[in-house]
Amino acid sequence: MTTKRKAKIKPRIGMPLLDPLKRARIFSEVSLGYRAEDAVLEAKRCLQCKKPTCRKGCPVEVDCKSFIRMVAEENFREAFRVIKDTNSLPAICGRVCPQENQCEGTCKLRPTGQPIAIGRLERFVADNFYARTSCEEETGFMECLLPDENLKVAAFGSGPSSLTLAGFLAARGVKVTIFEALHEPGGVLVYGIPEFRLPKSVVKREVDSLKHLGVDFKCNFVGGMSVTVDDLFADGYKAVFIGVGAGLPKFMKLDGENLVGVYSANEYLTRVNLMHAYRFPEYDTPVPKGDKVVVIGGGNVAMDAARTAYRLGASSVRVIYRRTKGEMPARREELEHALDEGIELEILASPLSFAGDANGKLQKVTLQRMELGLPDASGRRRPVPVDGQTFELETDMAVMAVGTGANKVLTQTTPKLKLNNRGYIEVDPATGETSMPMVFAGGDIVTGAATVVQAMGAGRLAAKEILGRLKKS
Amino acid sequence: MINKILKKRILIPGRVSELTIYAPHIAEKARPGNFAVLRLSEKGERIPLTIADRDPENGTIVIVYLVLGKTSALLDTHVEGDVILDLCGPLGKPTEIKKQGEVVCVGGGTGIAAMHHIAKGNFEAGNEVTSVIGARSKDLLLFKPELEKISSRVLIATDDGTVGHKGFVTEVLQKYLQNNSSVSEVVAVGPVPMMKAVAKVTAPFDVRTMVSLNSIMVDGIGMCGACRVSVGGEIRFACVDGPEFDASRVDFDELMTRLCAFRDQEMLSMELFKKSEAS
Numbered sequence: 036m037t038t039k040r041k042a043k044i045k046p047r048i049g050m051p052l053l054d055p056l057k058r059a060r061i062f063s064e065v066s067l068g069y070r071a072e073d074a075v076l077e078a079k080r081c082l083q084c085k086k087p088t089c090r091k092g093c094p095v096e097v098d099c100k101s102f103i104r105m106v107a108e109e110n111f112r113e114a115f116r117v118i119k120d121t122n123s124l125p126a127i128c129g130r131v132c133p134q135e136n137q138c139e140g141t142c143k144l145r146p147t148g149q150p151i152a153i154g155r156l157e158r159f160v161a162d163n164f165y166a167r168t169s170c171e172e173e174t175g176f177m178e179c180l181l182p183d184e185n186l187k188v189a190a191f192g193s194g195p196s197s198l199t200l201a202g203f204l205a206a207r208g209v210k211v212t213i214f215e216a217l218h219e220p221g222g223v224l225v226y227g228i229p230e231f232r233l234p235k236s237v238v239k240r241e242v243d244s245l246k247h248l249g250v251d252f253k254c255n256f257v258g259g260m261s262v263t264v265d266d267l268f269a270d271g272y273k274a275v276f277i278g279v280g281a282g283l284p285k286f287m288k289l290d291g292e293n294l295v296g297v298y299s300a301n302e303y304l305t306r307v308n309l310m311h312a313y314r315f316p317e318y319d320t321p322v323p324k325g326d327k328v329v330v331i332g333g334g335n336v337a338m339d340a341a342r343t344a345y346r347l348g349a350s351s352v353r354v355i356y357r358r359t360k361g362e363m364p365a366r367r368e369e370l371e372h373a374l375d376e377g378i379e380l381e382i383l384a385s386p387l388s389f390a391g392d393a394n395g396k397l398q399k400v401t402l403q404r405m406e407l408g409l410p411d412a413s414g415r416r417r418p419v420p421v422d423g424q425t426f427e428l429e430t431d432m433a434v435m436a437v438g439t440g441a442n443k444v445l446t447q448t449t450p451k452l453k454l455n456n457r458g459y460i461e462v463d464p465a466t467g468e469t470s471m472p473m474v475f476a477g478g479d480i481v482t483g484a485a486t487v488v489q490a491m492g493a494g495r496l497a498a499k500e501i502l503g504r505l506k507k508s
Numbered sequence: 509m510i511n512k513i514l515k516k517r518i519l520i521p522g523r524v525s526e527l528t529i530y531a532p533h534i535a536e537k538a539r540p541g542n543f544a545v546l547r548l549s550e551k552g553e554r555i556p557l558t559i560a561d562r563d564p565e566n567g568t569i570v571i572v573y574l575v576l577g578k579t580s581a582l583l584d585t586h587v588e589g590d591v592i593l594d595l596c597g598p599l600g601k602p603t604e605i606k607k608q609g610e611v612v613c614v615g616g617g618t619g620i621a622a623m624h625h626i627a628k629g630n631f632e633a634g635n636e637v638t639s640v641i642g643a644r645s646k647d648l649l650l651f652k653p654e655l656e657k658i659s660s661r662v663l664i665a666t667d668d669g670t671v672g673h674k675g676f677v678t679e680v681l682q683k684y685l686q687n688n689s690s691v692s693e694v695v696a697v698g699p700v701p702m703m704k705a706v707a708k709v710t711a712p713f714d715v716r717t718m719v720s721l722n723s724i725m726v727d728g729i730g731m732c733g734a735c736r737v738s739v740g741g742e743i744r745f746a747c748v749d750g751p752e753f754d755a756s757r758v759d760f761d762e763l764m765t766r767l768c769a770f771r772d773q774e775m776l777s778m779e780l781f782k783k784s785e786a787s
């Protein structure tokens with residue numbers, strides 16, 4: 036692109052936000068979403084490239100160019116249909132996709148620093164379009180096939196992979212039953228990602244529309260324990276999908292890691308989100324009240340935990356990350372929002388140990404100063420300890436957000452499933468099928484912790500394959 | 509109807525009761541050592557309770573609870589015919605039961621109920637079962653008749669000496685182990701201090717000793733790490749790696765500290781609950 040043309044590029048239309056001072060201590064959604072006039076203006080910035088590159092960046096290949104054109108033409112209903120063609124959860128993706136690495140990362144306008152705000156447009160369309168039927172909500176079309184009670188497919192887990200699979204199949208006449216271990220469906224969307232980023236009403240809307248399409252949700256059923264894969268086949272199910280996620284929190288094997296006051300991010304967020312502990316004692320589940328909080332990690336999970344702690348009244352919250360700000364894997368927008376709200380960063384540092392008082396309660400953390408060395412396998416410069424440089428921080432609550440591993444409840448009770456050496460399920464990448472015939476898997480339990488939209492892509496791949504096979508037989 | 513309470517047996521008024529609940533999918537799958545997680549209201553907490561018995565034919569499971577705080581007190585207001593809002597199970601690894609000769613099952617307080625299912629499993633596997641049970645007083649001894657049916661002997665200790673040995677179960681256990689070298693395994697379920705003491709007693713005898721740990725849980729399916737315990741210096745999750753672990757390797761003191769993590773909030777919840785019940 037020539038400099039002349041670059042100069043003509045208008046900046047992205049900003050999204051209205053709650054004021055940082057007002058929002059930093061409450062759980063209301065931070066981003067308010069485009070108004071129609073914002074959306075149309077933003078859509079009109081799109082170059083409508085002959086060879087659009089945006090679509091390639093999207094794991095579920097949303098036809099960005101077309102839907103953006105329709106937004107520019109104020110034909111929102113048609114825009115919705117185009118998005119729904121490949122993406123069953125646009126209100127969610129528009130909010131939580133790391134767009135900078137996906138659609139917006141490959142937009143032709145990216146080099147100007149002002150790519151089209153595809154995520155915000157997608158969210159606008161999804162939020163403002165009121166589907167007339169649940170079928171339309173699911174597929175963009177008015178009418179779907181009624182589910183055939185004899186064509187039964189089951190899914191374990193109710194995260195985005197299973198929800199996508201269920202939507203695709205249910206709209207095409209397959210009876211889907213989802214078995215979820217927790218008491219509420221939604222997976223990470225419900226127990227992990229906080230209300231201020233993804234309102235639970237948005238997730239509920241998706242779940243409700245699936246229910247209207249005839250999808251059955253059986254909560255409190257644990258795959259491998261309450262019901263097994265073999266039980267399902269014996270019960271007449273034709274295929275089974277496993278989407279149980281990678282929810283096993285990792286710890287760092289540090290001294291003092293089991294002190295009272297050290298939590299995994301999953302525990303902290305589950306208490307607050309799924310169990311509504313932020314409204315204790317109205318809700319029964321207690322939540323630790325931290326005053327000087329440290330959060331270990333640099334991804335979305337760390338940001339969510341840090342911002343939650345601040346909202347629950349901490350006087351200071353520090354995110355401790357072993358590389359630098361530029362390498363933090365969190366969504367850019369969330370990192371910026373967190374900093375605006377008053378979250379502090381302690382970069383190039385890594386915890387060595389925790390120490391507590393006589394009652395086993397956390398008092399301080401000892402940190403190792405790091406520096407960036409040579410690039411590692413991921414291409415990022417590897418953090419290495421700076422000899423002799425350690426320091427301490429006073430803290431009464433530490434949250435570990437250093438990654439998760441494969442959830443093992445189902446895999447350890449289903450010995451026929453082939454796993455890789457890290458405990459994730461092996462699948463045929465072309466179909467999503469596991470080592471067990473007609474048993475498919477997708478999402479974090481296959482890839483390790485990834486993204487919502489990647490999990491959806493896996494659900495869709497398996498759903499297509501299952502449908503094809505059911506039609507053949 | 510699923511999760512319906514079919515029978516309530518008050519074992520110790522206001523303190524311990526036994527519920528028989530209709531939950532056929534859990535009844536079919538539950539093994540000794542498994543537990544279930546329940547939630548009683550939309551605003552309620554998830555709490556784990558051991559499956560003390562099961563009847564797959566009638567599709568029922570049995571739980572026995574001790575009223576401690578808000579959730580167990582709320583459970584105690586439930587009567588026959590009521591339905592438990594959420595009941596999830598079976599969870600945890602079942603007890604490893606193999607035919608191996610004589611097994612001594614030690615139970616303290618409400619733990620006797622949980623121990624009962626393990627003792628029964630051992631009996632059904634053809635092992636000789638010796639039960640050692642203890643409580644503060646005679647009236648607080650649970651499951652004695654049930655245990656008598658499956659045990660070769662039931663040894664008793666009470667704090668006040670109203671029946672059996674006056675003192676702790678560990679004293680009875682120690683004496684028994686001294687006189688019976690053929691014991692292949694000891695299993696203990698009860699308050700943490702009791703399990704810690706059992707570990708200490710059995711250590712010199714070189715007999716495999718398993719304890720069932722009751723750490724604080726949230727999800728019960730390995731996703732939160734609230735239930736983590738140190739076993740042999742490593743972090744293990746009681747809900748998916750346990751709840752039973754080799755007693756000689758468990759850090760009981762850490763477990764006791766972690767069990768008190770939310771004491772203040774728990775007391776507040778209970779106070780508010782009592783007030784609302786009174787009004």
Ligand SMILES: Cc1cc2nc3c(=O)[nH]c(=O)nc-3n(C[C@H](O)[C@H](O)[C@H](O)COP(=O)(O)OP(=O)(O)OC[C@H]3O[C@@H](n4cnc5c(N)ncnc54)[C@H](O)[C@@H]3O)c2cc1C
Pocket residue numbers: 131132133191192193194195196197214215216217221222223224227228256257258259278279280281282304335336339366442444445477478479480484485486487488490729
């Ligand atoms: C705090 C947090 C923030 C995140 N932020 C983002 C973000 O901003 N953007 C983004 O793209 N991604 C984000 N992610 C990652 C994203 O949420 C996951 O990649 C995605 O949810 C994975 O989907 P899934 O379908 O594999 O299942 P999950 O969402 O992991 O859900 C799995 C479900 O299976 C259930 N389950 C487990 N075992 C069993 C069993 N045996 N039987 C039945 N049910 C079972 C679980 O209870 C759970 O409900 C975040 C993750 C976390 C934890």
Ligand SMILES: Cc1cc2nc3c(=O)[nH]c(=O)nc-3n(C[C@H](O)[C@H](O)[C@H](O)COP(=O)(O)OP(=O)(O)OC[C@H]3O[C@@H](n4cnc5c(N)ncnc54)[C@H](O)[C@@H]3O)c2cc1C
Pocket residue numbers: 543553554555556557558559572573574575576577578579580581618621622721722723724725726751767768770771774775778
């Ligand atoms: C695997 C397992 C099996 C158990 N089996 C039984 C049983 O068969 N019968 C029985 O009476 N009790 C059992 N317990 C203990 C039972 O879960 C607690 O007594 C119960 O959670 C107390 O809740 P509350 O609201 O009544 O009391 P609270 O006032 O909330 O707590 C009282 C004490 O119970 C413990 N506790 C609190 N919340 C939890 C929680 N979510 N998970 C675990 N412990 C908690 C804490 O030590 C706390 O100090 C078991 C625990 C575990 C982990």
Ligand code: SF4
Pocket residue numbers: 092093094095096097099122128129132134137138139153154157488
């Ligand atoms: S689904 Fe995500 S990656 Fe794809 S276009 Fe929408 S926001 Fe972008």
Ligand code: SF4
Pocket residue numbers: 080081082083084087088089090099100103141142143144151153
């Ligand atoms: S690459 Fe960017 S500018 Fe081009 S069509 Fe896609 S969104 Fe529009």
Ligand code: FES
Pocket residue numbers: 724725726727728729730731732733734735736745746747748
């Ligand atoms: S209770 Fe959450 S991991 Fe065990």
